[in-house]
Amino acid sequence: MSTATVSLRGITKRYGNRPAVTDVDLVLLPGERIALVGHNGAGKSTLIKLMLGLIRTSTGQIDVLGADITRHKASAIRADIGYLPENVVFPPAMTGRELLSFYARLKRRDVAQNQSLLERVGLVDAADQRTSTYSKGMRQRLGLAQALIGRPRLLLLDEPTTGLDPALRRTFYDIIDACAQDGATVLLSSHALAELESRSDRIVVMNRGLKVADGTLADLRALARCPTRIRADFGTDSTLPAESLGNRAGWRAVGVNIYEIACAEPDKMALVRRLMTLPAQPRDIEIVPPTLDDIYAHFLDRKAAE
Amino acid sequence: MSAAIVIAGREIRDSLRNRRVLAATGLMAALALTLTLLGSAPTGTVGVSKLSVTIVSLASLTIFLVPLIALLIAHDAISGEMERGTMALLLAHPVRRIDVIGGKFAGHALVLAIAAIVGYGTAALALAVLGDEVEIGAWAAFATMVGTSILLGLVFIALGYLVSASVRDSRTAAAAAIGLWLFFVLIYDMALLGVLVADQGRTLTPAALNALLLANPSDVFRLINLTSGPDVSLYAGMAGVAHRSGASASILISVLVGWIAIPLLLASLVFMRREL
Structure with a gap:
């Protein structure tokens, strides 16, 4: 009992x-x-x-x-x-x-x-x-x-x-x-x-x-280790050289001068710090933790893949 | 046990509310009255008690009507609730499946008993009001007829549950119920008659015939009622069978009770194995 x-x-x-x-x-x-x-x-x-x-x-x-x-x-x-x-x-x-x-x-x-x-x-x-x-x-x-x-x-x-x-x-x-x-x-x-x-x-x-x-x-x-997404908006008048983002390693353009990267939770702060030291300062930073639906999808996809 | 009583109460209230009781009672009363009033005309004054004639008429009516009413009530008792989804919620309560069957049976039995007693009672009342002299024996035969009508109804309620517990949906249950009714009420006797004619008494012994009659609840009902007195059996044309049939009334009634108990038991067993 x-x-x-x-x-x-x-x-x-x-x-x-x-x-x-x-x-x-x-x-x-x-x-x-x-x-x-x-x-x-x-x-x-x-x-x-x-x-x-x-x-x-x-x-x-x-x-x-x-x-x-x-x-x-x-x-x-x-x-x-x-x-x-x-x-x-x-x-x-x-x-x-x-x-x-x-x-x-x-x-x-x-x-x-x-x-x-x-x-x-x-x-x-x-x-x-x-x-x-x-x-x-x-x-x-x-x-x-x-x-x-x-x-x-x-x-x-x-x-x-x-x-x-x-x-x-x-x-x-x-x-x-x-x-x-x-x-x-x-x-x-x-x-x-x-x-x-x-x-x-x-x-x-x-x-x-x-x-x-x-x-x-x-x-x-x-468990899911779904990536957190960081999105940096450098503003429309910014003249951002691609090199500033380390030749955009991992970063992906999602709009005009807007870049996004998917990172693991522990790496998040390091990335944010780096963003702040760039010659071209981002106008806005958005940090999107994985939503419940992302986590859910993760568990369902994993099984489907097996 | 008390769960069964609660369920029986709900069935009765349901039947009263959806006018099932009213419909069944009205139908039986109307047909019984018609048969009583019209049926006593041809006898004139030949000395056969009007009640004896009425018993023959009503017993023949019972054989067709009561199983039909019983099957109408019973055929979707289980499959209907499963289909609608109310059964899962009911069984999620502290209710054993045997309580469900037992409770429904008690409720439906009462509905049928009301229909039979009120319906046929109306006919008896009409005869009494018309002022016929009726010997005590004929009243006893009438009471037997009403009682065994209810028993016959219970047989078909039990058979209806067995069908209802066994099939997937209500439409199949309805089709199977109609099949049951046709088989026991019409086809069985016709087939038996056909066999008897073809056989010409060569292989089919009277004992075998008796056994075959007992294998059909509506024939058991016929044996009880259409042989219940010399007048009645003469009038029903069952005198020959009545003499031959070795079974006494009590044995015949136990056979009917068996016809209730066994299908009810089987229905419970099937229902207990069903998954929702």
């Missing part, structure tokens, strides 16, 4: 001969916000469904909240798991409030708590409408409210913010942060890494069923 909320050891899942997830090890700890990133078909949903016991592993062992979730008796564990499926759908004939009551009863939680959940996701006004009349944003809010029933210790959110407007997205992340502070493990999958920048403690990158990276954003940056 460990304190881990979820532990996956050597998980492989095949559909027929097609592997959806191959030999994945993953440990999720309480209070952690984990971003599971990868493009469509990378195995994100498969991993989440495996953690829920909706599908069985081909090989490997999964423990969720201290028990093997695939066992029949383990269904009670799911009372402590909140799940928001990708493109959540509800039985159409019920109202939002009725649905929350239904799910709360299944989880054996107090139905009276649902009102505060509805308030939390801002769905009080629409609570007595049938879910078939809900917009995508409202369905997603109800989905989140449903996942939050009974203060779950593990939240599994499958692309929760796809198709949401920025304000709602913020609300979502605020609620998720509060849950993590409360000690819950929050795993959320996304195919856009950029929006998760300050919203996750750890990032797990999946590519074609393989876990290709797992760590904090800083870890990932260090």
